Amino acid sequence: MADVSTTSGGAPSAAADSGVVLRADGVVKSYGKRRALDGVDMTAFAGERVAVIGPNGAGKTTLLQILAGALAPSSGTVSVEGRIGWVPQQAALYSKLSARENLRLFARLERVADADEAVARMLEQTGLAERADEEVGRLSGGNRQRVNVAIGLLARPPVLLLDEPTSSLDPRQRVVLWEFIGGLAEAGTTVVFTTHHVGEAHRYADRLLVLAEGRIVFTGTEAQLRASAGGADADFEEAFVALLERHSA
Amino acid sequence: MRWLFVKDLQVLRRSPLLVALLVAYPVLIAVLIGLALSGGPAKPRVAFVNLVPAEKNTFSIGGEKLDVTTYSDQFFEAIEPVRVKTREEAVQKVRSGEVLGALILPADATDRLQGAINLSGGEPPTVEVLYNAEDPVKRRYVESAIEARLADANQALSERLTKIAADYLRIVVDGGRFSLLGQDFNVLGLRKSGALLRSAVTSLPEGAPERVALDQVAKFAQLASDNLDISEPILASIGTPVRVKQTVVSGRRTSLDSFAIAVTVTISLMFVTLLLAAGMLALEREEHAFGRLVRGLVSRTALLTEKVVLAAVCSFAVTVLMLAGLSLFVEIEWSRAPQWLAALLAAAVAFAAMGVAVGALTREVRAASLLAFLLSLPIAFLALVPSGTVSDGMFDVVQAVSAIFPFKPGLQALDAGLNNAEPGLLRPLLHLTALALGFGVIARIGLRRFDR
Numbered sequence: 001m002a003d004v005s006t007t008s009g010g011a012p013s014a015a016a017d018s019g020v021v022l023r024a025d026g027v028v029k030s031y032g033k034r035r036a037l038d039g040v041d042m043t044a045f046a047g048e049r050v051a052v053i054g055p056n057g058a059g060k061t062t063l064l065q066i067l068a069g070a071l072a073p074s075s076g077t078v079s080v081e082g083r084i085g086w087v088p089q090q091a092a093l094y095s096k097l098s099a100r101e102n103l104r105l106f107a108r109l110e111r112v113a114d115a116d117e118a119v120a121r122m123l124e125q126t127g128l129a130e131r132a133d134e135e136v137g138r139l140s141g142g143n144r145q146r147v148n149v150a151i152g153l154l155a156r157p158p159v160l161l162l163d164e165p166t167s168s169l170d171p172r173q174r175v176v177l178w179e180f181i182g183g184l185a186e187a188g189t190t191v192v193f194t195t196h197h198v199g200e201a202h203r204y205a206d207r208l209l210v211l212a213e214g215r216i217v218f219t220g221t222e223a224q225l226r227a228s229a230g231g232a233d234a235d236f237e238e239a240f241v242a243l244l245e246r247h248s249a
Numbered sequence: 250m251r252w253l254f255v256k257d258l259q260v261l262r263r264s265p266l267l268v269a270l271l272v273a274y275p276v277l278i279a280v281l282i283g284l285a286l287s288g289g290p291a292k293p294r295v296a297f298v299n300l301v302p303a304e305k306n307t308f309s310i311g312g313e314k315l316d317v318t319t320y321s322d323q324f325f326e327a328i329e330p331v332r333v334k335t336r337e338e339a340v341q342k343v344r345s346g347e348v349l350g351a352l353i354l355p356a357d358a359t360d361r362l363q364g365a366i367n368l369s370g371g372e373p374p375t376v377e378v379l380y381n382a383e384d385p386v387k388r389r390y391v392e393s394a395i396e397a398r399l400a401d402a403n404q405a406l407s408e409r410l411t412k413i414a415a416d417y418l419r420i421v422v423d424g425g426r427f428s429l430l431g432q433d434f435n436v437l438g439l440r441k442s443g444a445l446l447r448s449a450v451t452s453l454p455e456g457a458p459e460r461v462a463l464d465q466v467a468k469f470a471q472l473a474s475d476n477l478d479i480s481e482p483i484l485a486s487i488g489t490p491v492r493v494k495q496t497v498v499s500g501r502r503t504s505l506d507s508f509a510i511a512v513t514v515t516i517s518l519m520f521v522t523l524l525l526a527a528g529m530l531a532l533e534r535e536e537h538a539f540g541r542l543v544r545g546l547v548s549r550t551a552l553l554t555e556k557v558v559l560a561a562v563c564s565f566a567v568t569v570l571m572l573a574g575l576s577l578f579v580e581i582e583w584s585r586a587p588q589w590l591a592a593l594l595a596a597a598v599a600f601a602a603m604g605v606a607v608g609a610l611t612r613e614v615r616a617a618s619l620l621a622f623l624l625s626l627p628i629a630f631l632a633l634v635p636s637g638t639v640s641d642g643m644f645d646v647v648q649a650v651s652a653i654f655p656f657k658p659g660l661q662a663l664d665a666g667l668n669n670a671e672p673g674l675l676r677p678l679l680h681l682t683a684l685a686l687g688f689g690v691i692a693r694i695g696l697r698r699f700d701r
Contacts, residue, residue: 065540068544069544069545070540070541070543070544071540086541086544088537088540088541090537091537092536092537092538092540092541093536093537093538094256094260094536094538095536096259096260096263096264097256097259097260097263101256101259105252105253105255105256106541106546108252109252109253109542109546109547110546135263151541
């Protein structure tokens with residue numbers, strides 16, 4: 001039985017008592033006979049940065065969509081403490097509207113108390129204030145991604161899910177985005193992100209979650225992954241590949 | 250849902266080409282249909298060669314002169330004549346496309362007609378028709394137009410000859426003055442002859458042998474006058490031997506013009522609504538916003554409802570504008586506005602529901618638009634197939650297919666709203682409501698597959 005539950009405000013939950021703000025238990029997602037996710041259990045704590053990494057088709061995007069509530073699991077439960085912000089892999093924006101209009105629309109749909117204040121705040125934080133009234137379709141990929149991230153943060157969610165947030169950004173823009181995300185985490189926001197760049201995962205995540213063929217095959221820190229796969233001095237990328245090979249064998 | 254509605258209106262406002270097409274298309278159609286209906290059909294241009302010498306334009310029957318130009322003028326009531334002098338000139342005009350066809354009246358036309366009337370033997374006159382056969386449709390049109398007009402002229406001439414023959418018979422029966430070859434004759438007539446004979450018989454002595462013979466002649470005169478007396482209506486029937494009495498057993502009593510308006514508006518409503526509803530729903534996925542919206546911000550049912558309302562309201566407004574445009578050319582009963590507005594609204598909602606079903610099954614605006622367009626044409630075509638033009642079994646299939654799409658009930662509702670046509674307004678409105686719900690369910694199921 002699939003179940004996605006969220007709590008907000010002061011209602012404490014078992015997760016909140018232990019500092020857990022996001023929990024997935026036995027999440028399964030099936031497409032016909034194929035299982036994209038096969039009994040995934042995971043947790044994320046307040047202010048933690050969790051990187052979900054894995055090969056193509058491992059189920060990273062599916063997991064984030066289920067955590068975000070955009071996709072219903074076939075079975076299993078997801079519980080979230082408070083609101084959850086979601087930044088999908090492809091910029092989910094209306095290209096005929098300006099950045100400001102997109103933000104205002106989603107602020108209203110999210111029922112943010114002061115939509116105009118939230119829009120102004122996000123435009124300022126993402127450095128888009130000067131281009132706020134340009135149609136999104138005319139913005140660069142990097143700026144579109146900034147608007148995409150800004151929408152995910154409009155309601156000041158305690159948990160932010162980012163699916164491949166840097167895939168369309170140049171190196172300079174990536175650094176700017178990770179600094180911004182780091183600032184959010186320092187302010188207490190839990191950030192769960194997927195990435196193909198394992199370097200980003202070990203640089204910007206507090207904890208790694210390795211997904212392969214729909215299953216969690218490793219949960220821990222960067223150092224723990226190195227130690228388990230190739231020793232403390234091993235190259236991180238090599239250790240990651242070794243882990244996957246060991247799992248597939 | 251309100252903010253989504255505002256967003257969609259903003260998107261439409263930023264798409265001026267799309268909006269211009271959606272508005273201009275029905276308005277243009279309205280103007281074209283309006284001009285076509287109010288202008289009436291143009292007369293086909295036909296070259297006419299009259300080779301009959303001027304002095305032979307008349308022929309006589311029973312001392313009465315008839316002018317052949319009287320009948321040719323009648324022919325030109327429905328055809329614009331381009332008068333030429335020779336057959337070659339007529340052929341040239343047909344070949345060049347300046348005229349659709351040519352009609353050649355031979356030089357011996359009146360002589361032959363006179364001969365036929367006098368029963369002096371010989372073939373009746375033959376007019377020659379030329380036309381350009383490069384285009385089968387044009388050829389059929391010219392053939393039909395000329396043959397119909399020739400039939401009219403033949404009938405008019407026949408009626409005139411019949412009247413003259415009837416006048417002769419009247420003189421034979423009742424007597425009177427009669428001219429032949431410039432000489433006047435006074436004809437006694439069968440009735441008066443009979444009376445004179447009966448008077449003569451009474452003046453003869455009883456048993457006179459002449460009395461029997463005269464009595465037989467008097468009886469013959471009586472018999473002939475009695476029977477010839479009814480020959481006039483018999484002759485009159487020759488002009489139009491078969492008369493037509495038309496009775497509408499079932500179906501509409503709408504005029505062709507009014508029905509054409511209903512068809513035009515329904516087709517425009519279908520295109521605008523389907524394209525808008527399907528396109529706007531598909532846009533949510535093309536922009537990747539669908540997932541973001543349905544994760545608790547808007548329910549899928551609310552999203553579908555918003556698209557249905559948006560498409561129905563926009564297309565309703567456009568088609569009301571279209572009807573207003575058409576009312577400049579043809580009469581539209583504004584007193585029936587509540588009925589045809591209700592029909593338009595119900596049809597718009599049903600088409601919009603079908604549109605979101607199409608949009609739910611596609612991921613891109615282009616695919617949604619193409620699918621909506623591909624579905625529209627056969628649906629409209631099938632709904633307009635009249636009974637009797639295909640086999641019974643095929644017609645049942647056509648009706649069944651038409652019944653599961655909103656075009657036919659939409660057309661029936663609008664026809665009833667505009668023209669008070671059968672089967673009335675209630676049944677198609679209920680039909681449209683059922684289809685709107687049905688397509689809404691299909692759309693909702695279609696969206697579910699994106700949850701997988």
